[in-house]
Structures are given as C-alpha cells and as structure tokens.
Amino acid sequence: MASHAIAMDICSKHLILECLLLTQDLTGTERIERPMVPDGKLEKIKDNVWKLEKDGNRFSVKRYHSNSTVMKVHRIHQALRSVSFPHIVDVIAQENQLTFVQPWLDGAKAVNFKKRADRTDSLAALHALHNTKAQLDWHASPYLHPYPLIAKWEDRIRKFREIGGECEAYIGKGHVDEILFYALNAIGAVKKTYKDNLDGTLLHGDVVHHNILRDKDGKIRFIDFDLASTGPAGTEIALWIHRVLPQIDYDIDYLFDEQPSLQKLDLASKTLLLFPNEVLREWLHFFTLSPFSRERQAKQLIPFTESALSHWPKLWYDVERINI
Structure with a gap:
C-alpha cells in the first residue's frame, strides 16, 4: 500500500x-x-x-x-479532510x-434512488456532511455564500413563464397552467416559513444521483462541490427528497416511514416539498437542447411531467397533513 x-x-x-x-x-x-x-x-x-x-x-x-469556484472547492475538501470526513474523494x-x-474511482457507480440501500446510505452521508458544522464554522468561509433558494425558485418560475407557449406544444396549456398553479402557491407558502438563518451548515448544492457515488467498497462519496453554499440542513434534505420522490411514485408517507430521520424535518423544510422543482428544472433544461435531442428527451419528459402532475394533489395533501 x-x-x-x-x-x-x-x-x-x-x-x-x-x-x-x-x-x-x-x-x-x-x-x-x-x-x-x-x-x-x-x-x-x-x-x-x-x-x-x-x-x-x-x-x-x-x-x-473561475478562480473563486476552484478555490471554494479546494477549501471545502481541505476543511472536510481536516475533520476526517469519509465521504469525499482525495x-x-x-x-x-x-x-x-x-x-x-474504479468500480464506483452513481447511486440509484430506486434502491432502498442507496436512499438510506446517501441520506446518512448527507446528514454527516451537514453535521460537520459542529466542528467547522462554514459561515466564516469567504468562499461560501447563503443558498439563494427563494430567488432561485422565483427565477425558475419566471423563466418557465417565458417558455410556457413552447411547452404547450408538448404537454398542452392545461398542464402548463397546472405547473404554474402549484409553483406559485408553493412559493407563497415557502415565503411564509423559510428562513436562511446563521445556524446553517455546508450544503453540497447539487444532490443529483450522479454526484453521489458508491465506491467499490460500498462507501458513499460526494463529488462536484461547485454549487456548494451555506444554509439550513433541512433545505438540502428537502432537495434530496425532490430527487427521490419520482422514483417511489411520490409516496411521501412511505419515504418518511422508511427514513425515520425525515420525521425530524421542521415545518419550513417540509413546506419546500410542495414546489414542483424537478418538473420546472427539466423543462427549462429541455429548451437548451438541440432539436434532435429534444425529440428524444420528450419521450421521457412528457410522461415524467404527466406522472408528477397526477400525483401532486395527493402529495400536497400529504405534506400539509404531516405539517400539522
């Protein structure tokens, strides 16, 4: 060795x-x-x-x-290494x-949120990342800035409005209106509860499955900290849930029973689950593709959207129920 x-x-x-x-x-x-x-x-x-x-x-x-981005990523790795955080790559x-x-990482694979083991282990690693605030003062870093959640989501709504007419050609005006209805009502609810307080921690910033690897020894490794920021841990847990829900038919009760730590989420974090984040992002990305790629991607995105919208009324009900 x-x-x-x-x-x-x-x-x-x-x-x-x-x-x-x-x-x-x-x-x-x-x-x-x-x-x-x-x-x-x-x-x-x-x-x-x-x-x-x-x-x-x-x-x-x-x-x-960008010098600032690469410096941020370097400093994050140095800090995490200083406290022997195990879920990163040298x-x-x-x-x-x-x-x-x-x-x-030879033999490493991106996690699959359809698999219970990958959900459990990636969530545990994410909790461990957030818990480093007990050893590291992330807010003192000049390279990290608060996660701009509300501004980011409002910008996403604005951009979706701009492409709404083009989206109608694929999913119809009714579905476009539904997406905006849920997004606008959700952002209104979020503004009433969300607080980006100084009691936050390091957020990875992009918990998509391919940024969370399982190495050949079974250990979870986070890569690509380019979008890292500071903020409430519950914010990133909610964003992780956004990624997971489509893989489990949007069954929030099932997920909360499977992962007991989620039951500790505060009201503000659970309210974030009302926002149709994945649908908005996927459509905004769709219109950055070439016409050929759009034709291929539409075969997946249209049923993805229809499935999300069919589940959203119950999801909204379930989230409000668990928030009581």
Missing part, C-alpha cells in the same frame, strides 16, 4: 495535465481548451472533465474557468490553479 501511494504521488507531481492550456485558433477569435499530455491517455467525459490514464494510474481531471495538488485532479 505504501509503495502504491508513493507511485501515485510521484505520478501526480509529474502530471503535465496540470496546465490545460487555453490557446487561440487560427482566426484568433475562439478560445480552445487543449490538454497538453504527450505521455498520458485522455478520454473526454464532458466539456470540462477528462479521464487521464498515466503510468498505470487513472485520474479525474476537471478544468475550471484531491491531488496541482501547480495550475484552474485544474482540479482526483484519483479515478
């Missing part, structure tokens, strides 16, 4: 990919990312993420364009400040 760690360290210190150079094309107008790795094999994962194979080791390499120091390198 020691020799392997030394080899990893030597390899990391010689990563030529520590400078993903930005160069100009022949026209001088377009900036292109060109990874300079003459003796390593690169596989592009997405626009700013690569898998690097070098000297028998594999790494995840991410290129940032970071390999680089000379280039905009390059973020971590060991590639």
Whole structure:
C-alpha cells in the first residue's frame, strides 16, 4: 500500500495535465481548451472533465474557468479532510490553479434512488456532511455564500413563464397552467416559513444521483462541490427528497416511514416539498437542447411531467397533513 501511494504521488507531481492550456485558433477569435499530455491517455467525459490514464494510474481531471469556484472547492475538501470526513474523494495538488485532479474511482457507480440501500446510505452521508458544522464554522468561509433558494425558485418560475407557449406544444396549456398553479402557491407558502438563518451548515448544492457515488467498497462519496453554499440542513434534505420522490411514485408517507430521520424535518423544510422543482428544472433544461435531442428527451419528459402532475394533489395533501 505504501509503495502504491508513493507511485501515485510521484505520478501526480509529474502530471503535465496540470496546465490545460487555453490557446487561440487560427482566426484568433475562439478560445480552445487543449490538454497538453504527450505521455498520458485522455478520454473526454464532458466539456470540462477528462479521464487521464498515466503510468498505470487513472485520474479525474476537471478544468475550471473561475478562480473563486476552484478555490471554494479546494477549501471545502481541505476543511472536510481536516475533520476526517469519509465521504469525499482525495484531491491531488496541482501547480495550475484552474485544474482540479482526483484519483479515478474504479468500480464506483452513481447511486440509484430506486434502491432502498442507496436512499438510506446517501441520506446518512448527507446528514454527516451537514453535521460537520459542529466542528467547522462554514459561515466564516469567504468562499461560501447563503443558498439563494427563494430567488432561485422565483427565477425558475419566471423563466418557465417565458417558455410556457413552447411547452404547450408538448404537454398542452392545461398542464402548463397546472405547473404554474402549484409553483406559485408553493412559493407563497415557502415565503411564509423559510428562513436562511446563521445556524446553517455546508450544503453540497447539487444532490443529483450522479454526484453521489458508491465506491467499490460500498462507501458513499460526494463529488462536484461547485454549487456548494451555506444554509439550513433541512433545505438540502428537502432537495434530496425532490430527487427521490419520482422514483417511489411520490409516496411521501412511505419515504418518511422508511427514513425515520425525515420525521425530524421542521415545518419550513417540509413546506419546500410542495414546489414542483424537478418538473420546472427539466423543462427549462429541455429548451437548451438541440432539436434532435429534444425529440428524444420528450419521450421521457412528457410522461415524467404527466406522472408528477397526477400525483401532486395527493402529495400536497400529504405534506400539509404531516405539517400539522
């Protein structure tokens, strides 16, 4: 194990990919990312993420364009490592400040919220992340800012109004009106109860399933802290529930019985469950896609929307009942 760690360290210190150079094309107008790795094999994962194979080791390499974001992510990992938080991936120091390198987790898989074990373990890890506020003063960090929940959701409603006419071509005016009805009533209820107080903690900021990995040893690992912020723990638990509900037919009673810790959520956090967050986000994302991708995505998004709306009246009733 020691020799392997030394080899990893030597390899990391010689990563030529520590400078993903930005160069100009022949026209001088377009900036292109060109990874300079003459003796390593690169596989592009997405626009700013690569898998690097070098000297028998594999790494995840991410290129940032914002110093403040990469510094925030580094500081979060340093702080969590200082208290031996187990649910993150090591970071390999680089000379280039905009390059973020971590060991590639061979055999790791994104959690599946359809599976009880993945729901249970990801929620436990999320609670552990939030509980680090007992050891770390997250509000003192100059790189972290309060999670702008209400402003974010109001902006989401505004943008959905703008694309409402286009949405009608896919789901009809009735469904568009339903989405807005639930969103507007929910945001009104949220404003009456929500408080972004200083008793908050670190929020991961994007608890989508592919940012929560189960490694080959079964341990949960969080990746991609780009959107991390501070706020009430219950806010992020509610956002996690938003992700889970479509996978369990929106049965909030079933989920609360399965995960007893959810029964401790306060009124403000449970009220967040009324907002049709996933439906709004998916439609806003839909209209950023190419026409070809839209045609393919519509086959999934239309039934997803219809299912959500068919369950929403009962969900609203159930949430109000458990809030009593």
